[in-house]
Amino acid sequence: MYYVKNDYFCAKFLKLKIFDIEIMREVLNSAKNGMLLVFLCLSAQVFAWSDTQDEGAVSTEEEIKEYIDHHVKDAHDFHLFSYTNDAGERVHVGFPLPVILWSSEGLVTFMSSAFHHDDAGEVIVERKGARFVKVHSKIYELEAGATQVDLDAKDHPTNAHKVLDFSITKSVVGILLVGLFMLWAFSSLARQYKNKSVPTGFGRVLEPLVLYVRDEIAKPNIGEKKYRQFTGYLLTVFFFIWILNLLGLTPFGFNVTGQLAVTAALAVVTLVIYTVSGNKDYWMHMLWMPGVPVLIRPVLAVIELAGAFLIKPFSLLVRLFANISAGHIVVMSLIAIMFTLQDSLGAVGATGLSLVLSFFITLIEVLVAFLQAYIFTMLSALFIGMAVAEHDHEHHHDTEGHKVPDAEDVRGDFI
Amino acid sequence: METLINDFSPGLFIVQTILLLGLIFLLVKFAWKPIMNSLDERETGIQDALAAAEKARADMQNLQADNEKMIQEARAEREAMLKEAREIKDKMIADSKEQAKIEGDKMIQQAQATIESEKMAAVAEIKGQVAELSVSIAEKLIKEQLAGKDKQMKLVDTLLGDIKLS
Numbered sequence: 001m002y003y004v005k006n007d008y009f010c011a012k013f014l015k016l017k018i019f020d021i022e023i024m025r026e027v028l029n030s031a032k033n034g035m036l037l038v039f040l041c042l043s044a045q046v047f048a049w050s051d052t053q054d055e056g057a058v059s060t061e062e063e064i065k066e067y068i069d070h071h072v073k074d075a076h077d078f079h080l081f082s083y084t085n086d087a088g089e090r091v092h093v094g095f096p097l098p099v100i101l102w103s104s105e106g107l108v109t110f111m112s113s114a115f116h117h118d119d120a121g122e123v124i125v126e127r128k129g130a131r132f133v134k135v136h137s138k139i140y141e142l143e144a145g146a147t148q149v150d151l152d153a154k155d156h157p158t159n160a161h162k163v164l165d166f167s168i169t170k171s172v173v174g175i176l177l178v179g180l181f182m183l184w185a186f187s188s189l190a191r192q193y194k195n196k197s198v199p200t201g202f203g204r205v206l207e208p209l210v211l212y213v214r215d216e217i218a219k220p221n222i223g224e225k226k227y228r229q230f231t232g233y234l235l236t237v238f239f240f241i242w243i244l245n246l247l248g249l250t251p252f253g254f255n256v257t258g259q260l261a262v263t264a265a266l267a268v269v270t271l272v273i274y275t276v277s278g279n280k281d282y283w284m285h286m287l288w289m290p291g292v293p294v295l296i297r298p299v300l301a302v303i304e305l306a307g308a309f310l311i312k313p314f315s316l317l318v319r320l321f322a323n324i325s326a327g328h329i330v331v332m333s334l335i336a337i338m339f340t341l342q343d344s345l346g347a348v349g350a351t352g353l354s355l356v357l358s359f360f361i362t363l364i365e366v367l368v369a370f371l372q373a374y375i376f377t378m379l380s381a382l383f384i385g386m387a388v389a390e391h392d393h394e395h396h397h398d399t400e401g402h403k404v405p406d407a408e409d410v411r412g413d414f415i
Numbered sequence: 416m417e418t419l420i421n422d423f424s425p426g427l428f429i430v431q432t433i434l435l436l437g438l439i440f441l442l443v444k445f446a447w448k449p450i451m452n453s454l455d456e457r458e459t460g461i462q463d464a465l466a467a468a469e470k471a472r473a474d475m476q477n478l479q480a481d482n483e484k485m486i487q488e489a490r491a492e493r494e495a496m497l498k499e500a501r502e503i504k505d506k507m508i509a510d511s512k513e514q515a516k517i518e519g520d521k522m523i524q525q526a527q528a529t530i531e532s533e534k535m536a537a538v539a540e541i542k543g544q545v546a547e548l549s550v551s552i553a554e555k556l557i558k559e560q561l562a563g564k565d566k567q568m569k570l571v572d573t574l575l576g577d578i579k580l581s
Contacts, residue, residue: 183438197457
C-alpha cells in the first residue's frame, strides 16, 4: 500500500514535469496523460522499495528504492560517499551538521553526529531532559515516559511529536553556499562597472544573464514603467533557483529546490510581493469585477480570491518541487538499472543501458534546471504584472476616433 | 498528499524565508541596484553616442557640401577672371595694333613729306647748280667764241638777225 502511493506520486511529479516542458497549463489533465501514467506504473515496478533498514551496499531493489526515497528528502548530515572496508564494515564518509531544535524544553542544539547515521528512530539523543529520535530524516521528540519510539504501519511515530527544526540541514548548507556565491559573483560584477563599462572575465558571462532576466522576463511581463522595482527580486529568484537546480545535478546530491518548504517560501514571497504591490484596479477586478452582472460578482470574487491566494502560489510551489524531485528520482532510478536489470541484460548490458539513459536524462535535466528557474521567475513577473497593470491609461486614437490598441492594452487583455 | 504534508518542514520553511529575504536585501543593495544603474547608464551612453555620431555625420555632410560649393564658386570666379584677362589682353593687343598703325601711317606720311621736301630741295639745288654750270659753260663758250674781232662781229650780226626775227 505504501509504495503504491509512492508510485502514484512519482507519476504525478513526472506528469507535471512533462507539462512544463510543453509550456505549462495550469490544470492537470489526467486523461490526456493516461498513457504516461501507465508507462510510469510499469516502470515503477522495477524500483519498488520497502522500509527495511540495511546499512550495506545499495544493490537490491528495496535498497535502491529506500536510497532514492532517502535522497530526495532533506538530510541532517552531509553525506559524501560510503564504501565497505576490508573488514566488511560499511563506512560512511561525510560530515555532521548542527541540529537546532525548538522543543518543549526550549532551544536545543547538538551536532547531527549524535544520531550516528541512524534514521530509524533507534538512537535516542537526550539534551536538556528532552529526548529526540530521527525517523526518515525527521526529528521527533519522545513523549514523557517513552523509552523507545513506536512506529505505526506508515512508519510514523505514535509516541513522539514533531519539533520545530531550524537545523542547518544539507539544504540550508546549499542555500547558504549559493547565497554566498551569488553575493560574491554579483557584487564583484557590480564593482566592475565602477571602473569599466564592459565587464571582463566571469562578469562577461553574468551580464547577458542579468540582461536576459531584465529584458525577457521583467520588462515584457511587468511593463516598461514599473519593472524596475521588481527586477531585483526576479533576478535573485532566477539565479537562486537556477544555481540550486544545477547544484542538484552534481554528485553532492543537493535537492534544495526539491524541498516543499523551500519552494513554498519562494512562492510565499512572490505572493506577498504581488499582494502588497497590487493597485486599485487589481483589487477592484478581484473583489467586484466591473462589467459583469451584479449577482455574479460575489461568485467571481470567491474564485478570484482563491486564484490569487491559493492557486497561484500553489502552482508555483508544486511545479518547481515536482519537477526537480521527479528529475532526481528519474536520474537515480535510471542509474539503478545497473543493478536491477543485471540478471536479464548482464553486467555490461545493464551498465551500458543505464549509462546511455541516465546520460540523456541528465542532459534534459540541465535544460529543466534552466526552464524551471525561467518559468518560476516568468510566472512571478506575470503575477506581479497583473497586480500593477494600469487598465485606464491614455489611449492613442486613429483618424476615425477608434482606439488603437498599444502593447500595454494587449498585455492587459492577455492577463 | 499525506506524505507531502509529512515531508514539509516548517523549520526549513522559516529558515529559507529568512535566508531568502536576507539574500534579496543584500543582493538588491550591493548587486542589482548598482548593476541596473550601470547598465542603464551604459545604455543611455550608447544611445547618446549613437545620436552624437549621427549628428557628426550630418555635420560632416553639411561641411562637405559647403566645401563643394565653395570650390565651385572659386572655380567659377577663376574662370571669370581668366576670361576677363583674356578680353583685356585681346583689347590691348587690338588697341596697340591700332595705335601702331596710326603711328606708322603718321610716320610714313611724315617721311613721305620729308622725302618730298628733300627732293624738292635737291631738285632746286640741282637746278641752281645746273644753271650756274650752264652759265659758266656758256660764259666760257662765249669767251672762246668771241676771242677775235671778226667773230664778235659775226655774232653780233647773228644776234642782230635773231633780234629782228623776234
